[in-house]
Amino acid sequence: MELKPSTSKTEYSKRVYALVRRIPKGRVMTYGLIASHIGPPQGTDIYAYERIGPRWVGYAMRSCPDDVPWHRVVNAEGRISVRPGLGPHLQKSLLEDEGVVFDLAGRIDLDSFGWAPDDTNS
DNA sequence: GGCATGACAAAGG
């Protein structure tokens, strides 16, 4: 897939959406994992990317299309990130409906529910 | 076209 220099950021967002759509039901992905799997856009300092990559994913998800299962994206601690205007309640409910279990601290066991594109056990 | 802000993460207090 080509990456036009002038629209690399937009393409990047598309990649994020595409990847998030691939997350199986009942599994979750972290921002950092998404970022590292997609890789930095052309001309991006990869060292800087390792620090801000996850953040870019967050920017992209901020205005997610309706067909993107945004609730399957959680932060590195397995915690739900609060969306502007919405409390964590909705996202938690959506995930629990899919069988995702939260521990007493309200965190997801990424070791069990975390998913990667190359996860054969999808 | 400048200024403030932020779905993150890791480290430090």
Next chain:
DNA sequence: CCCTTTGCCATGC
């Protein structure tokens, strides 16, 4: 466990 700082770009006003 909670709060603060730093990294650094896209987005919104």
